Amino acid sequence: MKASVAALCALFGVLAASLAFGQTQRALLIGINTYQPAGTSAEHPAGCVYGRCEMGSFQNLDGSVNDAQAMADLLTSPKFGFPANNVVLLTDPNPPHPRPGVVILPASDTTHDGILATMQKYLVDVPQKGDTVVFYDASHGSLRVNSKGNKLTVLVSGQYVHADSTLVPSDAYKGGYDVRDREMAKIFNAALDKGIHLTVIFDSCHSGGISRGIGPKYRERELAFDPRDIDETPDTTAAPTLRTDNPALVFSAAQQGQTAKEMPTADSATEPHGAFTAALLEALQVLPADAPASLVYERVKAVLEGSNVPDQEPDLDAPAARRAAPLFGGAAGKSSKVRAAALGMGDDGSVSLDIGRVSGLGAGSEFTSMVPNSARQKIVLRVTSLDGLARSSAQIVSPAGAKVGAGDVFELSKWVPADNPPLRIWLWPSSLTEEQILAAAAQVQGAGAALVSDPAEEQWTHVISWDGTNWTLQKAGDSATVNLGATLTAGAIRKNLSAGAKLWVNLPPSSELAAKLKPADSNSAVQFANNLGAANYALTGVVTATGPAYAWYHKSELAAGPLAPNAPPHSPGCSATSQYPVRTDWVPIGSADAIDPASAKLNNYASLLAKVNGWLQLxxxxxxxxxxxxxxxxxxxxxxxxxxxxxxxxxxxxxxxxxxxxxxxxxxxxxxxxxxxxxxxxxxxxxxxxxxxxxxxxxxxxxxxxxxxxxxxxxxxxxxxxxxxxxxxxxxxxxxxxxxxxxxxxxxxxxxxxxxxxxxxxxxxxxxxxxxxxxxxxxxxxxxxxxxxxxxxxx
Known part of the structure; x- marks a missing residue:
């Protein structure tokens, strides 16, 4: 685990008891984007100086409200059948396009007291025995010090102390308290005691660790810990997952010590979402409603990894029987077909379906009705456009003049694949000539520093990089950089590098090398990324005893930082946790004459990586x-x-x-x-x-x-x-x-x-x-x- 603090994700995951569909279905969905309203400043209580109290402002989120609204759309679709008037949205700000009939609560209820009161009402008081209730939260998560606890630890003044997980309400910036896990567990257990079938999903997490790698920074759904001591002994009440009656399933968006992240948007037209929720929506949309929870987990895990989200792996904690049942309980189905339900029919004859672009379907795919109409004919629909995460439009192919009603269910009968995303590669700024690169490498060798020739396999403490204008020095785990100037010299390195440092010099590609690293054409499975955040692999350099060398390096591994001391044994270039290689072989370029054969080899390696990516996407x-x-x-x-x-x-x-x-x-x-x-x-x-x-x-x-x-x-x-x-x-x-x-x-x-x-x-x-x-x-x-x-x- 590449983190300096052990912390528990505040996404308690999915707490689901065995249930049978047919009872009243209800949902309470929370999404909080606004943590620091415009024109306000963070308020801290007197004497509070560590952790959160060091923050000048609270970071707002982008995708939480979209996540809650998308979950409402999915649950109220014909596929899952939750009545709209039983689905409650509590968001700040209000959702932009809520489905008609869904209950919208005021944003002012996203405070500490408002959240607990709303949970008590819609999870315990209103539902009856046998009802199915979904509670979903997308927000910041955090920790609060509890010196008498026995769960997690957080670093305070150089010492580790115990802490409890929390959900951060919208009024935390005023110095108020978070919603504690114990407060929520009390409500969850009250619902389970009443015989309510409860599913709880949290897409929020906290890790006190520092991002030690290099590259883009994902927006993380976490805030610094609250140092105010709870000073309470551990709760002796059985956790919802440990009950002997009504046992629970926990589906967590990330492992302990990891953070839940929001996906960077590729362009202004892309709607921001949490990475876990986007993957969960994809899985629930593509798979049958009665798919086993284990299959949902496998798909979510694969989508997160394929989306190149660094250091976020979901966790499924449940007995074997519960893993074999659907996520929301009941009996697992056997159908192998992808299903879609009609949301309605437009005046122009188009049919709106509850399946969208994350399904892997392309325009031209066809669906056939599962049940014949009154004339004993099966209706065939052809997808004409993918309109969102969970929306597509289709036209009736046959029979002519057929009518489709809301709730009609169709099975995939012809599949036209969507164009799978290519393997995206990225190059560090290539504004230096090969002569300048070789000169910089010579200065590095003359500095006498302990050099790291393979950052994927060796511990490194510092990295030198080229930002397009200057060489910079950065310490692992520290976002600050030291400017070494436009021309790298051995003297500048010796002056700024601390004793005992292990130096990785991330050489950029020369302008001559970069010119030869090009995709074959627009149909190539390898394409350039606009930035490192959108890339799968980055061309990374090193200085070895014999000169410069380059390899394609997995972006998530770059972001994760130096190899952990206790990393599982593996062969160089291989990952002990991922299906994607950490890096390719290093290709040396000791002179200008080596550029042509080296570029050919690097292009070939990129093609091999694209093939791996293609099979995992398929x-x-x-x-x-x-x-x-x-x-x-x-x-x-x-x-x-x-x-x-x-x-x-x-x-x-x-x-x-x-x-x-x-x-x-x-x-x-x-x-x-x-x-x-x-x-x-x-x-x-x-x-x-x-x-x-x-x-x-x-x-x-x-x-x-x-x-x-x-x-x-x-x-x-x-x-x-x-x-x-x-x-x-x-x-x-x-x-x-x-x-x-x-x-x-x-x-x-x-x-x-x-x-x-x-x-x-x-x-x-x-x-x-x-x-x-x-x-x-x-x-x-x-x-x-x-x-x-x-x-x-x-x-």
């Missing part, structure tokens, strides 16, 4: 919406019969066999392919090894778990890190399974005419974009990750 397509109707992939140690647990690393020398398994009997046959993407980003087909039979279930293998016949035994060895195994199943065989290989696509000939699915897969492995044809929905793709470690790793 796995979040509608084709991956439900793995329950076909087998999933399992790795079973050769000495046993049980799959390797998801939280257990595979160790050096372990031998694993690939198997297919399912909780239900599978009847429909599909062709099966397995692709391995190793932690260095290389993709290769593991199964089938030739063009032999790979259709399952077959006459011999009709059980719920069986080994893949003819599959190789996987022996764990380097590189160590996170590998991704892709299970692809199709109703029609691929003419050339080796289209899945990253490196063999262009040179290997094809066998027959490629199907639309093969064209899509070929594009993904070929590093291009822009496929516009329709793709059948009779296939699926699923991912599993394997964390491998050397024998030297601790158990």
């Amino acid at each position: 796995a979040n397509s509608p084709a991956d919406a439900s793995p329950d109707e076909f087998y999933s992939l399992a790795l079973i140690p050769s000495s046993g019969n049980s799959p390797l647990p998801a939280d257990q690393a595979a160790r050096q020398g372990d031998q694993l066999k690939m198997a297919l398994m399912s909780s239900d009997r599978i009847i429909d046959k599909r062709w099966v392919y397995v692709l391995d993407i190793d932690c260095h980003g290389r993709g290769s087909v593991l199964y089938p090894r030739d063009y032999s039979e790979n259709q399952f279930p077959n006459d011999a293998d009709n059980g719920r778990q069986f080994f893949l016949p003819g599959a190789p035994v996987l022996r764990i060895g380097p590189p160590y890190g996170v590998d991704t195994l892709v299970l692809l199943s199709t109703e029609q065989p691929l003419a050339d399974p080796y289209v899945l290989n990253f490196e063999g696509v262009a040179s290997r000939g094809t066998r027959g005419v490629a199907s639309p699915l093969e064209k899509l897969l070929n594009q993904t492995s070929g590093g291009t974009r822009g496929f516009s044809g329709e793709v059948p929905t009779n296939w699926s793709i699923g991912l599993m990750t394997v964390h491998s470690v050397p024998n030297t790793a601790a158990n």
